[in-house]
Amino acid sequence: MGKLSFKKLLTLLLLIQFLCVVASASSTKEANALLKWKATFENQTKSRLSSWTLVSPNATNSKPLILDLDENQLNGTIPSEISQCQSLNELALYSNSLDGQIPTSLGNLSNLVRLYLNNNSLSGSIPVEMGNLTNLIELYLDTNHLTSLIPSSFGNFTKLIVLHAFDNQLSGLIPEELGNLKCLEHLSLYSNNLFSSIPASLGSLMNLNYLHLYGNQLFGPIPKELGNLKSLTDLELSVNQLNGSLPPSFGNLINLEILYLLQNQLSRSSPQEIRNLMKLLLLQLDTNQFIGPPPNICQGGSLACFSASNKNLTGNIPKGLKNCTGLGSCPNLSSLLVARNNITGTIPPEIGNVTQLQSLDLSSNNLVEKIPKTLRKLTTLIKVNLSDNQLFDVIPPEIGLLTNLESLDLFSNRVRQLDLSHNSLRGEIPPRMSHLESLERLNLSYNSPNSFEEMRGLLYVDISDNQLKGLIHESKAFQDVAMLQGNNGLCDNVQGFPPRDLFEDRSKDSRLISRPISGGMTLKN
Known part of the structure; x- marks a missing residue:
């Protein structure tokens, strides 16, 4: 269907207004008027236009009247004359290009049950008169450019089940009167400029399932009354000033x-009350000022994602995370992110029981001792960050069994041995590896790296069965012939390899590109 301006829409609505008046406001007459309107559209099959039919010549006004024009490329403003269709039960204008203000006359549609104005470019304030729509059960105003306050008259929506006004530019207070909406199940006001405390009256919404207030400027404490919302399944208060x-x-x-x-x-x-939330799936506590030990998160066994980075958590990893009733009872946990805290102690071997784990970030803590060998059980791991701790000794070769691993960060630890053999590593060795200052033994055999950087502390290196070319570095770590086999392009005064002067002659060949790498080797592609 072609783009339809609201100038044309206004003309059609005036026709509807006339028909509604002369036909004694009969729903059948209004439906016939809408069918005439439908006949002017270019594409009769697009969207829901094909559902605009008159069921029977004897249809009565017991049928609800629905005006559904969503996703029809409408532009312009909503004409105030639309309020003349007093029999309307549902008005759907979402996902168009409507702009301008919401007409105050919309408040005259007293029979309206559902109103969808979302995903347009409507601006200005929300009319106070909308509070007259006391039969509403669903109201969608989200994803527009609405400004100013949420009218206190919204407290009249005693039948309302869904109120979405997110992704606008609404400001001021969250009205206390919203606590009157006893039937409300979904309240989404996120991504606005609301500047107030959270009203305690919201604790009266006993049927509420979703409460989304994130991305505003809310301040003050979280009211204890929110703990009354026992039907709540989704509570999102992030990115505020609480x-x-x-x-x-x-x-x-x-x-x-x-x-x-x-x-x-x-x-x-740290909020230990969380241990009572047996159905919890997703928990994010990042970037707050909690202190003390991390909360015991795995009582219910349902948790899939836990993040608590950038905080002041201290002490050991909780006992609930160290025994078989802790991490081991979180079979669905896929993400464990507790970076940049002050957590001490060891990484518990029971972490190997969390077999669905995909992302593990324990970086920037004070964890000590070895990385547990049980990590090999986590075959779904994609990303591991253990950097900036005090881990030491040998990296378990079992890490090589993590076939889905894409990122492993061990920066700033005291690792002495690292075995990355029999993988499909290619390209340059990351410069951050040069910060593994305690690294003595490195096994990169059966890979395809093409450069080393600043690996001066190495005592032993196995780079066999790669495709390396160039000069062998003079460091003792590179003088064991057995550890250099399977690299036919290497040259130096090491037994079993061509002399250095041969490499210098071959370097004149334009097909070979070489460059010296300080503290390592000269490699060619």
């Missing part, structure tokens, strides 16, 4: 599956 401690009443949210609190100023002790 402070104080997590209310103990949060332990009552027994149906909660998603809890996002990251990027606030929440403080005091």
Whole structure:
């Protein structure tokens, strides 16, 4: 269907207005008017236009009247005359290019049950008169450019189940009157400029399933009354300025599956109440000011993602994470991210029981001793970051069994031995490996690297069965002939390899490109 301006739409609506008046406001007459409107559209089969039919010549006004024009490339403003269709039960204008303000006359559609204005370019304030739509059960205003306040008259929506006004530019307070919406199940006000505390009255919304307030400028403590919302499954308060401690009443949210609190100023002790949330799937506590040990997160066994980076967590990894009732009871955990804390102690071997783990980040803590061999069980691992700890000794060769591993970061530890043999490594060895200052033994056999950088501390290196070319470095680590086999392009005064002067002659060949690498080898592609 071609693009339809609201200038044409206004003309059609005036026709509807006339027909609605002369036909004693009969729903059948209004439907016939809408069918005449439909006949003017270029594509009768696009979107939901094909569903615009009159069921029977004897249809009565018991049928709900629905005006569905979503995704029809409409532009211009919403004409105020649309309010003349008093029998409308549902008005769907979402996913068009409508702009301008919402007409105040929309508040006259007293029979309206569902109103969809989302995903347009509507601007200006939300009319107070919309509070007259007391029969609404669904209201979608999201993804527009609406400004100013949320009207307190929204407290009249006592039948409302869904209220979406996210991704606008709304400001000011969250009205206390929203606590009157006892039937409300979904409340999404995220990504606005709301500047207030969270009203305690929201704790009266006993049917609420989703509460999304993230990405605003909310401040003050989280009201303890939110702990009354036992139907809540998804609570997202991230990216605000909330402070104080997590209310103990949060332990009552027994149906909660998603809890996002990251990027606030929440403080005091780490929220141990979380251990009561047996159905929790996703938990994000990053970038707050919690102190003390990490919360015991695996009581229910459902958790899939836990992140608590950029905080002040201290002490050992909790006992609940070290025994078979801890990490081992989190079979669905796919992401464990607790970087940049002050966690001490060892990495528990029971981590090998978390067989669905894909991302593990324990970097920038104070973890000590060896990396557990049980890591080999985590065959789904894609990314591991253990950098900036005090891990030492040998990297277990079992890491080579992690066939899905794409990233392994051990920077700034005291690793003495690293075995990366029998993989498909190619290209340059990352410069960060030069920061493994304690590294003495490196096995890169059966790979295809093409450069080394600053590996001066090596005492032993196995680079056999690669495709390396160029000069062999003078370091003792590279003088064991057995560790250099399978690299036919190497040259130097090492027994079994061509002399250095032969390499210098061959380097004149334009097909061979070489460059010296300080502390390593000269390699060719």
